[in-house]
Amino acid sequence: MNTQQHRTRIAPSPTGYLHLGHAYSVWLTQALAKAMGLEVILRIENIDHTRCKPEYVAAIPEDLATLGFTSTDPIWHQADRFEVYQDALHQLSDFLYPCTCTRADLQDYTSDVYPGLCRHKTMADITPDSPPYALRLNMAKAIQHLKEKGQWPLTFHDAKKGEVTAEPEMHGDVVLARKEFKTSYHLSVVVDDAAQNITHIIRGADLYDMTHIHRLLQALLDLPTPQYIHHGLIAEDGNEKLSKSKASMPLHTLIQNGLDLAPLKAVFDDVQKIQNEPAEAFLKALPTEIAAPLYFKEFA
Numbered sequence: 408m409n410t411q412q413h414r415t416r417i418a419p420s421p422t423g424y425l426h427l428g429h430a431y432s433v434w435l436t437q438a439l440a441k442a443m444g445l446e447v448i449l450r451i452e453n454i455d456h457t458r459c460k461p462e463y464v465a466a467i468p469e470d471l472a473t474l475g476f477t478s479t480d481p482i483w484h485q486a487d488r489f490e491v492y493q494d495a496l497h498q499l500s501d502f503l504y505p506c507t508c509t510r511a512d513l514q515d516y517t518s519d520v521y522p523g524l525c526r527h528k529t530m531a532d533i534t535p536d537s538p539p540y541a542l543r544l545n546m547a548k549a550i551q552h553l554k555e556k557g558q559w560p561l562t563f564h565d566a567k568k569g570e571v572t573a574e575p576e577m578h579g580d581v582v583l584a585r586k587e588f589k590t591s592y593h594l595s596v597v598v599d600d601a602a603q604n605i606t607h608i609i610r611g612a613d614l615y616d617m618t619h620i621h622r623l624l625q626a627l628l629d630l631p632t633p634q635y636i637h638h639g640l641i642a643e644d645g646n647e648k649l650s651k652s653k654a655s656m657p658l659h660t661l662i663q664n665g666l667d668l669a670p671l672k673a674v675f676d677d678v679q680k681i682q683n684e685p686a687e688a689f690l691k692a693l694p695t696e697i698a699a700p701l702y703f704k705e706f707a
């Protein structure tokens with residue numbers, strides 16, 4: 408792998424077929440990558456066997472080719488990399504504890520931040536008879552460790568917000584290995600971005616808050632920090648994301664029904680930086696019956 412090359416990634420999760428929201432993100436990524444001289448690789452984020460399906464995985468390269476993107480590198484599948492994530496969990500073991508809480512255990516707590524019911528537990532408390540457990544990061548302990556090493560506070564660079572001080576503590580003791588499968592989005596994405604020498608991360612602004620956790624994990628695992636570019640999302644009335652409208656239908660179905668991609672893709676031709684993301688132009692270029700319930704959610 409050429410470590411000199413600056414690169415970004417397209418990293419879909421195959422929990423459904425690609426739709427127009429994905430098309431927006433892929434075209435924007437390609438336009439920014441071209442302007443910035445970034446190589447673009449494809450990674451399929453299929454750690455969640457309860458939601459990802461083989462037919463969705465198989466459709467991704469085909470749908471991306473329809474959008475004008477073909478990966479020149481071998482395509483990584485996260486489902487093949489559980490051993491690597493296991494190694495990363497092992498490196499973090501001083502900061503992890505097993506959590507056996509169920510939804511019912513947590514239903515009386517209104518905050519999204521985990522109340523720490525299992526924080527006193529260690530792996531010695533886990534026996535073959537124990538219920539399924541997740542692994543949570545002891546946030547206070549992890550931050551204290553970085554303070555003692557003189558590595559705190561942490562910052563990252565966001566293309567819209569500039570230099571940002573990371574505040575992972577707002578998320579509390581996050582889950583790094585789920586009960587159903589022994590990793591998490593946070594852990595896998597951080598490990599793989601480093602393993603694939605990703606220098607620039609272009610992704611939806613719905614993931615912006617997660618960057619604070621990712622920056623912390625990079626520090627704990629001694630991994631480099633990429634630059635971040637967060638784009639707005641195409642949303643629909645009544646939903647934060649595309650879920651019920653025509654725009655959320657599989658891309659290949661819309662194309663079969665006569666949608667012409669060319670005028671949509673053309674909207675991205677002159678995009679050089681994220682400050683010029685062409686969301687309104689994209690919505691205008693869509694047929695009215697598809698665009699009607701849609702709006703652009705920029706995020707603050």
Ligand SMILES: [Zn+2]
Nearest residue numbers: 506507508525
């Ligand atoms: Zn717990």
